[in-house]
Amino acid sequence: MNLEKVIFSFFIVFALTLNFGFFVGEIDNPSHHNVFELFAVIVVNLIATFLKFGDRTHTGATLLATSLVADLQLIAAAIVWGYVEHVSPTGMTGEVMTSIVSLSGGALLANMISVILLVVDTIRQRH
Amino acid sequence: MNQVIFLILRRMRLPLVMLVITYAISILGLVLIPGIDDTGKPWHMDFFHAFYFVTYMATTIGFGELPYEFTDGQRMWVLVTIYMTVTAWLYAIGKILSLVQDAGFKQAVTEQVFQRNVRHVSRPFYIICGYGDTGRILLKSLIQRRIQAVVIDRNQNNINLLELEDLGLFIPGLCADARRVETLKEAGLKHRNCLGVLALTDHDETNLKIAITTKLLEPGIKVICRAETHDAADNMASFGTDHIINAFDIFAQRLALALHSPGAHILYDWLTGVPNEPLMQPLEPPRGMWVVCGYGRFGQAVCNNLLNEGIEVSVIEANPEIAGELDQCVVGRGTEADTLLSADIERAVGIVAGTDNDANNLSIIMTAGEINPDLYMVARQNRQDNQEIFEAALPDLVMHRSEIIARDIFTYLTNPFLIEFLQRALRESDEWINLLVSRLVAIVGTHVPELHLVTVDQENSPGIIELFSKSEKLSIKDLVRDSRDREQSLPIIVLLRITKSGEVIMTPEEGEEIEKGDRLLMCGSAGLGPRIDQIVRNYHTLSYLHSGTIETHGWLLRRIFKKSQ
Numbered sequence: 193m194n195l196e197k198v199i200f201s202f203f204i205v206f207a208l209t210l211n212f213g214f215f216v217g218e219i220d221n222p223s224h225h226n227v228f229e230l231f232a233v234i235v236v237n238l239i240a241t242f243l244k245f246g247d248r249t250h251t252g253a254t255l256l257a258t259s260l261v262a263d264l265q266l267i268a269a270a271i272v273w274g275y276v277e278h279v280s281p282t283g284m285t286g287e288v289m290t291s292i293v294s295l296s297g298g299a300l301l302a303n304m305i306s307v308i309l310l311v312v313d314t315i316r317q318r319h
Numbered sequence: 320m321n322q323v324i325f326l327i328l329r330r331m332r333l334p335l336v337m338l339v340i341t342y343a344i345s346i347l348g349l350v351l352i353p354g355i356d357d358t359g360k361p362w363h364m365d366f367f368h369a370f371y372f373v374t375y376m377a378t379t380i381g382f383g384e385l386p387y388e389f390t391d392g393q394r395m396w397v398l399v400t401i402y403m404t405v406t407a408w409l410y411a412i413g414k415i416l417s418l419v420q421d422a423g424f425k426q427a428v429t430e431q432v433f434q435r436n437v438r439h440v441s442r443p444f445y446i447i448c449g450y451g452d453t454g455r456i457l458l459k460s461l462i463q464r465r466i467q468a469v470v471i472d473r474n475q476n477n478i479n480l481l482e483l484e485d486l487g488l489f490i491p492g493l494c495a496d497a498r499r500v501e502t503l504k505e506a507g508l509k510h511r512n513c514l515g516v517l518a519l520t521d522h523d524e525t526n527l528k529i530a531i532t533t534k535l536l537e538p539g540i541k542v543i544c545r546a547e548t549h550d551a552a553d554n555m556a557s558f559g560t561d562h563i564i565n566a567f568d569i570f571a572q573r574l575a576l577a578l579h580s581p582g583a584h585i586l587y588d589w590l591t592g593v594p595n596e597p598l599m600q601p602l603e604p605p606r607g608m609w610v611v612c613g614y615g616r617f618g619q620a621v622c623n624n625l626l627n628e629g630i631e632v633s634v635i636e637a638n639p640e641i642a643g644e645l646d647q648c649v650v651g652r653g654t655e656a657d658t659l660l661s662a663d664i665e666r667a668v669g670i671v672a673g674t675d676n677d678a679n680n681l682s683i684i685m686t687a688g689e690i691n692p693d694l695y696m697v698a699r700q701n702r703q704d705n706q707e708i709f710e711a712a713l714p715d716l717v718m719h720r721s722e723i724i725a726r727d728i729f730t731y732l733t734n735p736f737l738i739e740f741l742q743r744a745l746r747e748s749d750e751w752i753n754l755l756v757s758r759l760v761a762i763v764g765t766h767v768p769e770l771h772l773v774t775v776d777q778e779n780s781p782g783i784i785e786l787f788s789k790s791e792k793l794s795i796k797d798l799v800r801d802s803r804d805r806e807q808s809l810p811i812i813v814l815l816r817i818t819k820s821g822e823v824i825m826t827p828e829e830g831e832e833i834e835k836g837d838r839l840l841m842c843g844s845a846g847l848g849p850r851i852d853q854i855v856r857n858y859h860t861l862s863y864l865h866s867g868t869i870e871t872h873g874w875l876l877r878r879i880f881k882k883s884q
Contacts, residue, residue, distance in 0.1 A: 239338045243332060245335070246328035
């Protein structure tokens with residue numbers, strides 16, 4: 193068993209599950225989407241990205257790319273949230289919530305690809 | 320290259336993850352711990368403000384407690400986070416900065432920049448390996464001809480010198496070991512514009528390695544090598560090195576040539592010089608007994624050539640082992656009067672100070688000059704930076720290795736037909752040579768003449784081709800007429816004419832007719848190239864020179880003139 197692999201896989205899968213947790217619920221209902229969860233997704237995603245730094249394999253490079261996509265989407269969602277809560281005079285609305293959740297939905301897709309790649313890579317190693 | 324970047328990224332992993340974790344813990348704590356707002360009501364910090372607060376706290380900027388004053392519970396947590404985040408932040412920043420300063424990383428970046436510069440070279444170029452005295456002189460002459468080059472040297476100081484020098488052309492330079500295949504590739508060995516590789520380092524072995532690498536990877540590319548020993552030269556020749564230069568041999572041959580036929584030597588010297596430099600004084604070494612100090616590679620080459628000329632030679636050599644190989648040899652350095660006297664200096668007509676130590680060489684010629692003031696003195700100069708003291712010592716001839724090599728390569732690269740010409744000229748009679756020299760004196764004045772090659776084809780001289788298409792004949796005399804007054808001739812000598820079929824004509828007569836496919840090697844004063852180019856490219860100038868009438872150019876003028884006739 194390789195400890196590095198365990199940590200690596202842990203963060204990738206954790207990022208996906210947290211992301212999913214934030215994403216489910218009515219898309220325009222703010223009470224269905226917890227801000228703590230978004231915070232956790234961003235932190236875990238960032239860690240997962242940095243862990244992939246310096247991996248020279250082809251899978252490693254692809255994983256880094258999908259993670260970066262997820263980061264971008266999630267940070268965009270956080271910025272939108274911060275803007276609507278503190279800068280915009282309207283406060284949180286269903287419309288804005290929709291765009292935040294759909295941004296995190298994009299990140300979810302990227303994270304899903306990460307996990308699929310991880311699984312494929314693991315299966316290939318077996319053979 | 321990529322390896323270093325990956326290594327750097329890998330090393331950045333830990334500091335970055337640490338930074339993210341400490342930030343996350345601090346922010347989360349700030350959000351969870353309850354506070355009191357300005358009206359005294361309980362209040363929870365949100366993520367936006369928490370992130371803002373941690374950002375300025377961790378970087379020790381410290382704007383104070385925002386947006387409301389903290390409670391003691393919050394302050395307790397902030398106390399913990401300050402030590403945590405500031406430490407993590409300093410560690411991460413320190414680590415990243417040290418990685419950027421890393422020697423391997425810096426080298427990788429310089430190589431990357433160098434490779435990019437080489438890739439963007441749009442003109443044909445040569446790779447110069449070794450930027451010592453020789454490389455420097457050669458690069459300057461190449462740049463004068465607007466020929467691009469790329470430089471590799473193992474010594475960073477030499478590359479710094481290259482960067483500081485005002486050359487007028489951008490010359491990419493890299494500090495690297497030219498023996499590595501990778502280095503040569505980075506320097507553009509596989510570039511489509513690469514014309515050749517010039518191996519000019521001090522070490523025969525390095526030059527050999529460069530030559531063999533180039534010949535194996537890119538057989539079509541020219542390789543020119545400098546060799547110090549005959550062994551190395553033979554080895555280089557064995558796998559097809561295009562041109563090998565041994566400075567000692569070249570100099571010794573020239574000296575012998577000067578003894579044998581002063582006219583031929585002048586011809587050689589003037590035509591191979593750097594254009595527009597002042598002309599060297601003609602050499603007139605006397606025939607008689609010569610003393611050679613130092614029987615190393617240089618001394619041997621000189622002795623052999625002098626003996627071939629039938630000249631008596633007396634040798635002085637400091638190393639008794641080498642001296643023992645000779646029948647007659649005085650052991651000593653030659654810097655003292657008694658050694659020189661025992662080598663019969665009083666009877667000698669010339670002396671060659673040929674040791675590998677500049678101070679000794681100067682000392683030899685000065686001591687010898689005191690004993691016998693009429694001596695013809697030849698001194699070997701090893702280092703370029705001793706130029707001034709050699710000039711001050713006033714020997715009749717200085718053997719300057721770097722300059723000899725640089726000149727020889729330059730001639731080889733820029734004027735292959737000149738070599739052909741000189742080889743043939745040496746076989747001609749003394750009268751022929753002296754006549755040519757006197758003609759040269761008349762046209763060039765006090766500076767080294769410029770050489771220019773005219774190729775009679777559509778690409779290089781469309782004017783001539785257009786004239787031919789009107790079934791006109793053109794003689795050499797027409798080409799060298801002055802375009803301001805066709806009765807006057809430009810100060811130009813046509814040295815060589817090579818016809819399409821490969822026939823070689825030395826100094827063709829003025830009346831000879833030119834044919835399509837001819838190549839003409841011309842020699843004249845400064846600015847020759849552009850002047851001749853303008854004539855052979857422009858049909859109208861040429862037809863005026865040829866017939867003496869000015870043709871009307873445009874359609875309108877032609878019509879008007881036709882009508883008036």
